[in-house]
Amino acid sequence: MSQQTVKSEMQYRLLVPMLPDDEVMPGMRFGREDELLTPAYWAMRCAMADTADIDFVNRHGTLEEEIGFCLLGGFGVTLEVATAFFERLRTNGTFERGAVIPEADLFAMLDEPAAVRGRPHRYRFPTQRARRLHRAMADLAQMEFDEDDPIRFRDQIQCLEGVGPKTASWIARNWLDTDSIAILDIHVLRAGWVLKLFDKNCRLPRDYLDLERRFLCFAKNLHVRASVLDSVMWYDMRTFGSNLTREDLVA
Structure with missing residues (x-):
């Protein structure tokens, strides 16, 4: 295990002192980081994500x-x-x-x-x-x-x-480079559906502000930046979504 990985894991443990049965949102348990698509999984991904994959802030353009x-x-x-x-x-x-x-x-x-x-x-x-x-x-x-x-x-x-x-x-x-808003697309919606953070009947753009409010609350309760959370959700669900959301994996 690399020193960077050890450092990231230590940061994760310090930033997210939650137990698997703790509630993140009403009726939503934190879970374990090795359980795919649980709140614990997303907290771990935010703590250990490669900034090259998730940093979309425009630092040089117009x-x-x-x-x-x-x-x-x-x-x-x-x-x-x-x-x-x-x-x-x-x-x-x-x-x-x-x-x-x-x-x-x-x-x-x-x-x-x-x-x-x-x-x-x-x-x-x-x-x-x-x-x-x-x-x-x-x-x-x-x-x-x-x-x-x-x-x-x-x-x-x-x-x-x-x-x-x-x-x-x-x-x-x-x-x-703000965390007071969130980018919610189909990839983030799918992650939210698995978490039961979002209602399956929600629609974009009609319900955008209500969904954003729940997403920002979820990020706050996980003690992670909203901009990092929507980035890692987008990245993982875009890359692995069809496999990660198989019923036998998320049941």
């Missing part, structure tokens, strides 16, 4: 780049595909402050296949995202943001076309 990247991602577009097309658009000046590339030019860049892991991939929504990117970059030139208030900042971001609560939260968390 707000235009952050918004552009998040608009390119989301439902139906993998991280790898979004990254490939983002790099093409950035190289062609799309996200330079004050630049408003014509919608037709954005469409042409999104409609041409891009290489992802050595193979050509098409972008699924070139018409829709070209329009949203064009309007977002034009609107940004006229907007001023309150970066001292993450909730207000998120509300302001939602004024952009095509930006719902999840995308706005994604942008706000990455730009402000």
Whole structure:
């Protein structure tokens, strides 16, 4: 066992002094860290996660780049595909402050296949995202943001076309490095369903704020950062979700 692993385990023991039968939320026992997808499992993952895998904070780019990247991602577009097309658009000046590339030019860049892991991939929504990117970059030139208030900042971001609560939260968390909001997508929802943290009948974006409130309470009770928790949930459920949620593993 490496010294880093020993150090992480010591930090975990100190930060989470809970017993398996302790309640994290009403009716939800802490469990054991070797029981998949229990609160104890997620607390352990937060304590021992590799920061290279979970640090999505924008430390070097611009707000235009952050918004552009998040608009390119989301439902139906993998991280790898979004990254490939983002790099093409950035190289062609799309996200330079004050630049408003014509919608037709954005469409042409999104409609041409891009290489992802050595193979050509098409972008699924070139018409829709070209329009949203064009309007977002034009609107940004006229907007001023309150970066001292993450909730207000998120509300302001939602004024952009095509930006719902999840995308706005994604942008706000990455730009402000805040734990007062959470990024809730299908991967985090699935983890929450297994925990019985979220009701199976919940829907996004309709129930976003209620789900976020429960998620933030869960993170607080685990004594972990909400931004780390949603990151490790997203990473594990995206990578292993179909296996981790098998009924014989989580029953």
